[in-house]
Amino acid sequence: MAIFNLNINGKKQQVDVDPNTPILWVLRDHLNLVGTKYGCGIAQCGACTIHLGEVAMRSCMLPISVVGNQPITTIEGLSENGDHPVQKAWLDHDVAQCGYCQTGQIMNAAAFLKANPNPSDEEIEAAMNGNICRCGTYTRIKAAIKTAAAG
Amino acid sequence: MAIIKTTYNRRSFLKTTALAGGGMMIGFSWLTGCQPAPEAGLEIPKEWFEINSFLKIGENGVVTIMSPNPEFGQNVKTAMPMIVAEELDVDWKNVIVEQAPFNTDLYTRQMAGGSQSIRQGWQGLRMAGATARQMLREAAAQAWQVPVEEISTEAGVLYHKNSDKSAGYGEMAAAAANIPVPEEVQLKEVKDFKIIGKSRKNVDGLKIVTGQPLFGVDYSRDGMLIAMIAHPPAFGMKLKSVDDSAARNMPGIKDIFTIKTYEDDYERNAFDTNTFPELVAIVGNTTWEVMNAKKALRIEWEPFSDYSETVNSWGGKQDVRIPAGLESTTAHITKMAEMAAKPGNVLRKDGDPEAAFKNAAKVIERTYTAPFLAHNCMEPMNFFAHVTADKAELAGPLQAPEFIEQTLSARLGMPLEKIDIQMTRMGGGFGRRAYSHHMVEAAVISQKVNAPVKLLYTREDDMTFGIYRPAYHATYRAALDADNKLIAYHVKAGGIPESPLGRAANRFPAGAVDNYLAEEWAIASNITIGAFRAPRSNFLAGAEQSFLDEVAEAAGKDPIEFRLELLERAQNNPVGETNDYEAARYAGVLELAREKSGWGQEAPNVFRGVAAYFCHNSYVAHVLDLTIENGAPRVEKVCCAIDCGIVINPDAAANMAEGAIVDGIGNAFFGAMTFKEGVPEKNNFDNYRMIRMSEAPRAIDVHFVQNDIDPTGMGEPPFPPIFGAVANALYKATGKRSYNQPFLGEKPVLG
Ligand code: FES
Numbered sequence: 001m002a003i004f005n006l007n008i009n010g011k012k013q014q015v016d017v018d019p020n021t022p023i024l025w026v027l028r029d030h031l032n033l034v035g036t037k038y039g040c041g042i043a044q045c046g047a048c049t050i051h052l053g054e055v056a057m058r059s060c061m062l063p064i065s066v067v068g069n070q071p072i073t074t075i076e077g078l079s080e081n082g083d084h085p086v087q088k089a090w091l092d093h094d095v096a097q098c099g100y101c102q103t104g105q106i107m108n109a110a111a112f113l114k115a116n117p118n119p120s121d122e123e124i125e126a127a128m129n130g131n132i133c134r135c136g137t138y139t140r141i142k143a144a145i146k147t148a149a150a151g
Numbered sequence: 152m153a154i155i156k157t158t159y160n161r162r163s164f165l166k167t168t169a170l171a172g173g174g175m176m177i178g179f180s181w182l183t184g185c186q187p188a189p190e191a192g193l194e195i196p197k198e199w200f201e202i203n204s205f206l207k208i209g210e211n212g213v214v215t216i217m218s219p220n221p222e223f224g225q226n227v228k229t230a231m232p233m234i235v236a237e238e239l240d241v242d243w244k245n246v247i248v249e250q251a252p253f254n255t256d257l258y259t260r261q262m263a264g265g266s267q268s269i270r271q272g273w274q275g276l277r278m279a280g281a282t283a284r285q286m287l288r289e290a291a292a293q294a295w296q297v298p299v300e301e302i303s304t305e306a307g308v309l310y311h312k313n314s315d316k317s318a319g320y321g322e323m324a325a326a327a328a329n330i331p332v333p334e335e336v337q338l339k340e341v342k343d344f345k346i347i348g349k350s351r352k353n354v355d356g357l358k359i360v361t362g363q364p365l366f367g368v369d370y371s372r373d374g375m376l377i378a379m380i381a382h383p384p385a386f387g388m389k390l391k392s393v394d395d396s397a398a399r400n401m402p403g404i405k406d407i408f409t410i411k412t413y414e415d416d417y418e419r420n421a422f423d424t425n426t427f428p429e430l431v432a433i434v435g436n437t438t439w440e441v442m443n444a445k446k447a448l449r450i451e452w453e454p455f456s457d458y459s460e461t462v463n464s465w466g467g468k469q470d471v472r473i474p475a476g477l478e479s480t481t482a483h484i485t486k487m488a489e490m491a492a493k494p495g496n497v498l499r500k501d502g503d504p505e506a507a508f509k510n511a512a513k514v515i516e517r518t519y520t521a522p523f524l525a526h527n528c529m530e531p532m533n534f535f536a537h538v539t540a541d542k543a544e545l546a547g548p549l550q551a552p553e554f555i556e557q558t559l560s561a562r563l564g565m566p567l568e569k570i571d572i573q574m575t576r577m578g579g580g581f582g583r584r585a586y587s588h589h590m591v592e593a594a595v596i597s598q599k600v601n602a603p604v605k606l607l608y609t610r611e612d613d614m615t616f617g618i619y620r621p622a623y624h625a626t627y628r629a630a631l632d633a634d635n636k637l638i639a640y641h642v643k644a645g646g647i648p649e650s651p652l653g654r655a656a657n658r659f660p661a662g663a664v665d666n667y668l669a670e671e672w673a674i675a676s677n678i679t680i681g682a683f684r685a686p687r688s689n690f691l692a693g694a695e696q697s698f699l700d701e702v703a704e705a706a707g708k709d710p711i712e713f714r715l716e717l718l719e720r721a722q723n724n725p726v727g728e729t730n731d732y733e734a735a736r737y738a739g740v741l742e743l744a745r746e747k748s749g750w751g752q753e754a755p756n757v758f759r760g761v762a763a764y765f766c767h768n769s770y771v772a773h774v775l776d777l778t779i780e781n782g783a784p785r786v787e788k789v790c791c792a793i794d795c796g797i798v799i800n801p802d803a804a805a806n807m808a809e810g811a812i813v814d815g816i817g818n819a820f821f822g823a824m825t826f827k828e829g830v831p832e833k834n835n836f837d838n839y840r841m842i843r844m845s846e847a848p849r850a851i852d853v854h855f856v857q858n859d860i861d862p863t864g865m866g867e868p869p870f871p872p873i874f875g876a877v878a879n880a881l882y883k884a885t886g887k888r889s890y891n892q893p894f895l896g897e898k899p900v901l902g
């Protein structure tokens with residue numbers, strides 16, 4: 001066990017955990033931020049996507065010990081009222097079915113659009129291929145990303 | 152206007168205490184809190200007046216409607232309340248939706264399965280709204296001293312035209328709550344619907360995109376411990392011994408012990424499937440600590456011997472033999488081919504198929520196979536349980552609480568009144584969560600450690616726990632005469648451990664061919680199976696629709712024309728009396744898909760396949776366009792036509808169909824669970840290939856047949872025929888027929 005000081009959604013947080021603990025479980029079990037989801041634990045599904053700085057990361061394989069003081073953003077901190085352009089586009093297109101994968105999809109899409117505000121279809125596909133949606137909402141996800149990009 | 156007696160499920164319309172606090176256990180409504188979404192801008196009423204168990208009205212006119220059935224992405228949580236709101240005649244903007252407590256006395260069928268939520272809920276939901284509207288009208292009539300017939304309503308307001316009086320529902324709610332439930336009510340005409348048939352957004356949309364707690368895995372309680380299980384690594388194995396000396400003292404670990412999910416002599420029901428009767432449970436403070444301790448366990452497993460168990464399927468008792476042995480996919484393939492070569496159990500025979508085949512000008516025979524499939528719900532199996540001496544509280548994702556409550560009651564030795572099951576939003580179901588052994592496991596673990604517990608399966612636990620879609624095999628034969636007319640048709644299908652055919656022997660093209668034979672067989676196995684989106688149909692449709700495509704080609708006919716001719720025969724002069732489809736509606740979806748896809752006008756280098764199927768009371772046809780890009784097939788577009796009667800929430804229904812299409816393409820291309828010496832060869836998404844965005848269709852067009860037929864199934868019917876459409880388009884693109892799923896697997900899995 002060790003004490004870690006984290007910067008999550010603009011707030012300082014302190015936890016006392018095993019240094020190998022993935023950020024996913026720190027968020028879910030210790031900080032009650034459950035919007036970040038567990039899907040596979042091996043960086044294959046994207047359900048656990050967060051932002052480390054401005055980069056989308058799979059939190060299930062990201063040990064707390066390597067995070068340092070880099071700011072973490074989770075779905076709960078992406079916007080104050082759910083009005084980030086990507087979230088709004090998701091609501092416009094009523095993307096979700098079960099909804100379980102969608103926070104990871106949104107976090108991945110938000111970081112991607114920040115780096116590439118005007119993506120082609122192929123670029124969207126390449127960027128989103130690491131995020132599985134078992135319900136098969138891919139056509140809506142893609143349409144929502146385009147809406148968000150169009151602003 | 153239809154006048155309906157309210158005797159149907161009358162208890163639902165009587166006042167109850169259900170709305171007071173979310174079920175019989177007050178104060179246990181963490182997930183169902185009735186806070187409206189902030190953007191709705193609704194004022195929460197100071198006082199609620201309960202009209203019946205489906206709805207309550209606030210003094211300010213805001214209405215809370217209970218959604219009775221579990222939600223797993225099929226969007227019933229929006230659609231079911233829309234039906235109530237329609238008949239209540241309220242403005243949808245003033246509606247708050249809550250997940251109803253589990254109480255079948257009040258809400259009858261509270262289940263997600265068989266594409267039946269809307270179909271079976273339809274009448275009761277309409278009546279819940281209509282009786283409330285009637286009571287509001289009565290209250291207004293009494294207040295204004297006018298005949299009730301003269302009171303009209305619109306968007307949550309009561310009017311008396313002659314005296315120019317009006318009042319919002321909120322103003323009359325207190326009085327309406329004391330009006331006796333009417334003996335009969337009027338239902339709206341379909342043409343007068345204002346909410347049904349107009350797309351409404353998912354009521355949980357904002358919570359989903361902001362990551363608020365909704366799912367079973369999100370459930371939390373003070374003092375809650377985390378539990379995991381370890382199960383045998385192979386089918387055919389059981390627990391021998393556990394050495395927990397290394398794990399027991401690891402940080403955060405509270406206890407490690409073995410559990411039996413059911414008592415030894417328990418007579419299970421058909422949904423109590425218990426793949427691994429004895430498990431190791433690991434309980435600790437946090438998920439990561441429990442995961443690590445689980446890895447540190449040293450467990451010995453041993454093969455089990457043949458055994459039998461009694462399955463009591465709602466009164467029909469059956470002894471089921473579970474064979475010993477460590478099974479492999481390669482052996483399965485050989486065994487299925489052997490069984491297929493022997494005569495099967497005849498399900499239906501029309502005319503004289505033997506003679507017709509003998510006299511045929513052309514006989515076509517083809518064999519199709521498909522592997523086991525894992526459901527792979529995005530949210531792994533999990534459940535919250537808090538069992539004390541005098542009550543059991545459960546919360547989690549499950550499709551069919553009514554299948555498991557008796558099981559739990561028997562296991563805990565606790566009467567049903569002391570058990571409360573809360574239905575959380577499910578991160579997918581696909582049939583898997585109709586089997587809730589994990590709920591019982593959570594309860595047994597909670598009882599043992601005497602604390603609230605959340606049981607979580609790892610992805611690996613989830614994927615290797617069985618309850619799979621069975622492996623299937625089907626051989627089809629068709630006889631054409633000299634005029635290329637289909638004169639005989641023979642299907643012989645089987646699977647491990649069940650046949651896909653059964654009652655589907657009476658589906659198309661049965662009834663359209665004079666000489667018809669359907670046979671089936673099955674091979675026992677210790678690999679457990681369960682319902683998987685459109686059970687059995689999800690294999691049959693693909694096989695049959697690929698076969699018909701090949702027969703049409705052999706007959707020199709357009710594949711749609713060929714099917715329509717057969718359907719015309721079934722319509723005008725059906726063979727046999729037990730045909731399980733309406734030929735005209737079946738033809739209707741094919742015609743709609745033909746029109747909307749511009750059949751026969753595809754662009755160069757676009758390869759088209761068509762398929763149609765009837766299941767779960769609905770009809771679906773797909774036209775699928777495929778191109779070859781860098782040597783790999785890419786689905787460009789799917790044009791889908793559906794006849795499921797009245798569509799409640801069209802955009803959400805289209806979303807469901809899109810999902811079913813993507814799911815079907817993924818499983819047709821890649822889906823497979825294989826075994827070696829009893830061990831599932833895939834245990835996570837690095838080796839179980841799931842469809843991803845770059846493999847999904849570029850566009851999906853969904854069209855609904857417009858009619859006034861009461862709604863039928865929607866979640867499952869678009870799934871089965873997509874397998875056929877994929878196979879037929881692949882043939883056009885490559886010149887080669889696909890007989891064995893998955894069509895594009897890294898290595899062919901079966902055959
Ligand atoms: S849970 Fe992290 S990628 Fe799947």
Ligand code: FES
Pocket residue numbers: 096097098099100101102132133134135136137224529578579
């Ligand atoms: S919406 Fe269910 S997994 Fe994506």
